[in-house]
Amino acid sequence: MIYYVxxxxxxxxKSNPTYVGYTKNITNRLKLHNTSxxxxxxxxxxxxxxxxKRYRNKSIAMQNEYKIKHNLKxxxxxxxDYLNKIK
Numbered sequence: 001m002i003y004y005v006x007x008x009x010x011x012x013x014k015s016n017p018t019y020v021g022y023t024k025n026i027t028n029r030l031k032l033h034n035t036s037x038x039x040x041x042x043x044x045x046x047x048x049x050x051x052x053k054r055y056r057n058k059s060i061a062m063q064n065e066y067k068i069k070h071n072l073k074x075x076x077x078x079x080x081d082y083l084n085k086i087k
Contacts, residue, residue, distance in 0.1 A: 003061035005068060007051035007078055008033060008042065018079055019047065020069040022061045026052060050082040 004026045008019040019042050023029040026049070032038040033047045055061035068075055 001056075001058070003055045003058050004052050005055065005061050005065045006049055006053075007068065007075070008047040009050045009079065009082070010042075010045040010047055012045075016079065016083065017045075018050070018075060020065055020075065022058075022065040051078050 001024060003022055003024055005020070005022045006026055006029075008021070008030070010017050010019075019033070019039065021029070021039065029038065030047065030049060033042040036043040053064070055064065068078075
């Protein structure tokens, strides 16, 4: 089965918060986040995917989600690269 690790961004004028997660169905998961049925942190905001990567098994996806979630420098670099690309 295929799993995805993803980073979402909310275009808030102040800080552009991000959220990291993993899922089997990235389209459905984004829909859940945007309808306030996803994670508690994402409720009430509109999110866009800025990063996604495929993995062949759940344990590797979860390990990489943990690494991205806790490596704030990597997360900030992905966010910065994305924001610079869209300007």
